[in-house]
Amino acid sequence: MKMTIRHASHPDAVRGFDTEELREHFLVPTLFEADETVMTYSHVDRFVVGGAMPVAGPITLETHKAIGSDTFLKRRELGVINVGGPGRVTVDGVKFDLDPRDALYVAMGSVDVRFESLDAGQPAKFYLNSAPAHARFESMKIPLSAARKVELGDPAQSNERTIYQMLHPEVVQTAQLVMGMTVLKPNNMWNTMPCHVHDRRCEVYFYFDLAETARVFHFMGEPSQTRHLVVSNEQALISPPWSIHSGVGTSNYTFIWAMAGDNQDFTDMDMVGMDELR
Numbered sequence: 001m002k003m004t005i006r007h008a009s010h011p012d013a014v015r016g017f018d019t020e021e022l023r024e025h026f027l028v029p030t031l032f033e034a035d036e037t038v039m040t041y042s043h044v045d046r047f048v049v050g051g052a053m054p055v056a057g058p059i060t061l062e063t064h065k066a067i068g069s070d071t072f073l074k075r076r077e078l079g080v081i082n083v084g085g086p087g088r089v090t091v092d093g094v095k096f097d098l099d100p101r102d103a104l105y106v107a108m109g110s111v112d113v114r115f116e117s118l119d120a121g122q123p124a125k126f127y128l129n130s131a132p133a134h135a136r137f138e139s140m141k142i143p144l145s146a147a148r149k150v151e152l153g154d155p156a157q158s159n160e161r162t163i164y165q166m167l168h169p170e171v172v173q174t175a176q177l178v179m180g181m182t183v184l185k186p187n188n189m190w191n192t193m194p195c196h197v198h199d200r201r202c203e204v205y206f207y208f209d210l211a212e213t214a215r216v217f218h219f220m221g222e223p224s225q226t227r228h229l230v231v232s233n234e235q236a237l238i239s240p241p242w243s244i245h246s247g248v249g250t251s252n253y254t255f256i257w258a259m260a261g262d263n264q265d266f267t268d269m270d271m272v273g274m275d276e277l278r
């Protein structure tokens with residue numbers, strides 16, 4: 001396992017960051033390496049974001065000193081969404097086959113977690129989000145078709161999109177993880193604008209379905225001090241609770257969002273008026 005540690009940042013400090021510092025603190029540039037688990041541990045809500053891409057054989061979820069337990073999920077829960085070819089996750093001997101875009105919730109206390117691809121020519125890419133848990137719920141597969149679907153946006157604002165709420169209290173019980181996927185329709189480039197902050201939860205974004213030369217300009221920062229990160233395909237970023245999170249692409253794209261914190265209420269957002277943005 002490869003592990004990078006990120007510390008939490010105070011908004012007053014971030015005001016002075018240049019482009020490189022912003023990227024070092026908030027962008028997660030690499031998630032998928034063949035036959036590796038690549039993880040970033042953030043001290044924002046102790047959120048772990050990572051990827052597992054099994055090619056030559058299965059990958060086992062290992063623990064790390066940062067996790068502080070003899071198994072990764074002893075005091076944590078895990079959300080998985082497959083963004084590659086067909087794959088399988090085996091949790092303590094129970095097999096969950098995940099087609100592209102399917103999700104899996106893995107319960108706290110699960111010990112033996114293995115990731116494998118079902119077609120070596122088209123490896124699975126398991127995008128991983130983990131947060132501390134206080135109780136064990138049941139591991140459960142959430143096929144894309146079982147997600148709670150919300151249609152949003154307007155072609156006049158270039159933001160028509162479908163939100164698939166996958167790890168959501170109305171779909172599966174979790175301790176704190178909330179997770180899903182937003183698919184922008186063709187010719188629609190904006191997500192989450194008008195924007196919001198939600199101080200009760202952090203949010204982690206993972207952008208994909210982008211061509212090699214396409215980019216998303218992800219907006220962050222305090223409403224009165226906005227900054228941006230230029231994001232390529234299959235990169236993630238950590239959005240601290242005090243930050244807006246919104247983006248515009250050079251083409252349409254898909255992203256996975258995940259939240260952890262004091263509540264699981266998707267609608268608990270503090271909307272930011274357009275006249276507040278600077």
Ligand SMILES: O=C(O)C(=O)C[C@H](O)C(=O)CO
Nearest residue numbers: 161163182191192193257266
């Ligand atoms: O497209 C959107 O709008 C979203 O996907 C919103 C995010 O899920 C979000 O910010 C939830 O807090």
Ligand SMILES: [Zn+2]
Nearest residue numbers: 196198203245
């Ligand atoms: Zn949000």
